[in-house]
Amino acid sequence: MTTSVALFTRDLRVHDNPVLTAAHRTGDTVVPLFVVDRELVPDRCPPNRAHFLAAALAELDDELRAIGGRLVLRRGDVVDEVDRVVAETGAAGVHLAEDVSGYSRSRARRLREHLRDRDCRVDEHAATVTAVDPELLVPSTGRDHFSVFTPYFRRWTEAHRRKPLGKPRALTLPRIAGDPLPKPEDLCTGESSPHLAVGGETTGRKLLRDWLSGPLADYARLGDDLAADATSHLSPYLHFGCLSPAEVVHRVDMSTEGGQAFARQLAWRDFHHQHLAARPEAAWHDYRARQIRWRDDPRAVDAWRDGRTGYPIVDAGMRQLRAEGWMPNRARLITASFLTKSLRVHWRIGAAHFLHLLVDADLANNQLNWQWVAGTGTDTRPNRVLNPLRQAKRYDPDGDYVRRWIPELAHLEGPRIHLPWRADADYPAPIIDCVGM
Numbered sequence: 001m002t003t004s005v006a007l008f009t010r011d012l013r014v015h016d017n018p019v020l021t022a023a024h025r026t027g028d029t030v031v032p033l034f035v036v037d038r039e040l041v042p043d044r045c046p047p048n049r050a051h052f053l054a055a056a057l058a059e060l061d062d063e064l065r066a067i068g069g070r071l072v073l074r075r076g077d078v079v080d081e082v083d084r085v086v087a088e089t090g091a092a093g094v095h096l097a098e099d100v101s102g103y104s105r106s107r108a109r110r111l112r113e114h115l116r117d118r119d120c121r122v123d124e125h126a127a128t129v130t131a132v133d134p135e136l137l138v139p140s141t142g143r144d145h146f147s148v149f150t151p152y153f154r155r156w157t158e159a160h161r162r163k164p165l166g167k168p169r170a171l172t173l174p175r176i177a178g179d180p181l182p183k184p185e186d187l188c189t190g191e192s193s194p195h196l197a198v199g200g201e202t203t204g205r206k207l208l209r210d211w212l213s214g215p216l217a218d219y220a221r222l223g224d225d226l227a228a229d230a231t232s233h234l235s236p237y238l239h240f241g242c243l244s245p246a247e248v249v250h251r252v253d254m255s256t257e258g259g260q261a262f263a264r265q266l267a268w269r270d271f272h273h274q275h276l277a278a279r280p281e282a283a284w285h286d287y288r289a290r291q292i293r294w295r296d297d298p299r300a301v302d303a304w305r306d307g308r309t310g311y312p313i314v315d316a317g318m319r320q321l322r323a324e325g326w327m328p329n330r331a332r333l334i335t336a337s338f339l340t341k342s343l344r345v346h347w348r349i350g351a352a353h354f355l356h357l358l359v360d361a362d363l364a365n366n367q368l369n370w371q372w373v374a375g376t377g378t379d380t381r382p383n384r385v386l387n388p389l390r391q392a393k394r395y396d397p398d399g400d401y402v403r404r405w406i407p408e409l410a411h412l413e414g415p416r417i418h419l420p421w422r423a424d425a426d427y428p429a430p431i432i433d434c435v436g437m
Contacts, residue, residue, distance in 0.1 A: 001028040003089045003174050007082060007096040008034045008071075009104070010362075011128050011241035012056045013201040014063045016164040018125035023095045029174040031085055032064050032071050035078040036179075039103070041187050048325035048359045050188035052199035056240050057181055059200025069171035072178035079110045086120050089174045093121040097128035097241070100277040101363050131245040131266055132159050134274040145278035147378055149271055156267045157254065164247040193325040196359060197236055204237030212251060220261035224330045226316075227400035231328045232262065235360035238269070245269065265329070272368040275378070283363045284348065286376040294346040303431050304339050305353055307406075310430035312418055313392035314338045316405035323405070325359040330395050333373060337386035340374040342432055347374035388434055392418040 004027030006020045012034075014020060023030045034057060045053070061071040074081040082094060094111060098104075112122045126133035137155045139146050146152035184192065197203075211232045222230035237243040249266055253259040275282060303309050307318035317331035327335075332354075339350045351370040355361045371377030375384075392415075396402060399417035403410045409417050409425060420427040 001174075003027050003029045003031065003091040005031045005033050005082065005085055005089075005091045005094040007078075007094055008032065008060070009097050009241075010099060010239070011097045011244075012060045013204075013242055013244060014060070014067065014167040015201065015205070016244035016247040017167075017241075018128050018165065019095045019097050020168060021165045022123060022125060023093070024168040024171065026093055026095075027091075029089075029172045030069065030168075031089060031091065031174065031176060032069055032171070033082065033085055034060075034071055034073050035081045036073065036075040036182060036187070037078045038076055039078070045188050046356045047184070047188045047190040047192040048196055048357060049361070051184040051192040051196055052236055052240065052325075052359045054182055054184045054187060054199070055203075056199035056201070056242050059202045059242070061181060063167075063201055064171065067168055067171050069173055070178075071181070072173075072176055073181055075179055078107060079114050082111060083114055083118070085176065086115060086118055088176055091120055093123060095123050095125060098124040098126045098133075099129050100134060100273050100280075101283070102280045105280075127162065127246050129241060129245070130270045130273050131249045132156060132161060132270050134270065134277045137274070145274045146271065148380060149268065149378060152271050152274070153264060153267045156270060157263070161246060161249060164244065164250050193323055193357070193359075195324045197233065197324070197326065199236065199240060199242065199359075201237075201242040204234065204242040207232070207234060207237065208243060208248065208251075216252070216262055217256065217258045219259075220257040223261060224328075224395050226313075226328065226330055226396045227398065227404075229328070233326070236326065239360040239362055239365075269365055271378075272364040275368055276364040282371065282377075283367045287368070287371050287378065288376055288382070290376055290382065292375065293344065295344040297343060297345060300343050300431055301339075301345055301349060303428070304335070304343065304345075304350075308428045309338065309432075310421070310428045311338065311388045311392075311434065312399075312402040312406055312409060312420060312427075313388050313396060316396075316402045319405045321354075321357050325357055330391075331401075332369065334386055334388060334391045334395075336370055336373040338388055340370075341385040342388070342434055347371060347376065389418060 004023035006023035011017055011019055064070050108124055222228045238245055252263050254263045307315035309315055314335055317327050317335040320327045336350055339345050340347050347370040351367050354366055372379045375382035398414055402417050409420055412423055416423055
C-alpha cells in the first residue's frame, strides 16, 4: 500500500484543500500531519494567534474524524518530524501548500533535500493559501510581479481559477502515533485578547454562509462605515486557511457591487503575496526607497499603542485591536497613517505591534499594507495623509464607533465626540496638532 503525507501549514481545512486532495489521490493511506514547529512556537506565536490556532486544530481534527481520519500532531523541527513520519510509514510523497515567505520557502527546500535520500517526493500546491497562484499573473513588461494594483486586479478578475475541490469522502490512516492536540497555553505565554474570534473551519464556513446570504450585498456601501461593522470578519479564517480563498472567490458574485468590492479585497491579499514572493526582503525593508526622516518618539508610540493619542477615532481603533485582536480595514488605515504620516514614526514599529496583536497578521498583508500607508510601498500617491478628523467625519459621522470603544466619551453627543478637547472632556490632549492639516 502507498502512503502519502498531507502536511498542513496555513491550510487548516478539509474542504477545497489541494494538499489533502492530492495526498488522498496518490496514497492508499494518508497521514494528515501538523507539526508544532519549534522555530515558530512559542517565541514567534503571539497569544492571539496561538489561541486561534489551537481552536482551528481542534476543529480540523473533528472534520478529519468525520471522514475516518484524524490529525496526527508532532512537535519539534518540522523537517525532522516529517522525516520521522516518512520513516515510520514508508510514505512515498509529502504534500504541502506553496507559500511565499522566506521561512516557507526554506522549509520546502529543506524538506526536498532531507527526503531525497528516502526516495520520497515533495510536492507543493499553488493556489492553496491564495486564490490565484502568485506566479501566474505577470505583466507584459517581463517583470516578475505587478507594481501597481489596478492592472493586477484587472488581470486577476480575468484569470482562470480552478473550481473548488470537495473534501475526501473517506480517509484511511496507517498505524501511526501522534501527540495530544495543543491547548493555547502549550503554544504561547501571555493572555489573549478578551474578545478574540474562535478559530476553525466549521466556524469559518458558518460565518462565510452568513456573510454571503445577506450582508455582502451592502459591502460596497457600508464596508468603510466603522459604526456599521459591515465587514466580513473572515480574514483570520483566510490567514490560517480555515477557509479557502479560491472557494470564497468562486462563491462571490462579482457582477454585483458588493461582490465586486469584496473580491477586490481578496485580490489585494493575492497582490501582496505576489510582492512578497518576488521581493522577500520587503517584509522588513522598504519596497521603494524614499528619503523619509523618521522620528524617534517612544512616548508618542506608547500613546498610540495604548489608544491615548487624544484623537478618538485613532484611539478607538487601537483599543479594538487590543480587545479583539482584529479591526476593520478602515481603522487599520487610519491608525497606520497616524503613526507613519502624522507622527512620522517608522512603519516597522507599527507593523511589529500589529503582528503581535492581529490574529490575521501575516508578513505579506501586514507588512505590505503598512508600506502602502507609509509611502514606501505600492501606493501611487505615496504622500497621501489620512487626516484623522476628516476620516472621523467621513467614516464615523455620528461617533458611534468611537462611543463603542471609548466609553469615557460616550456622554458626548454626535460628532462632538471626535473633538473632546473642545467639550472640556476628561480625555488626553492631542499629542500632535492635526486640526490644521
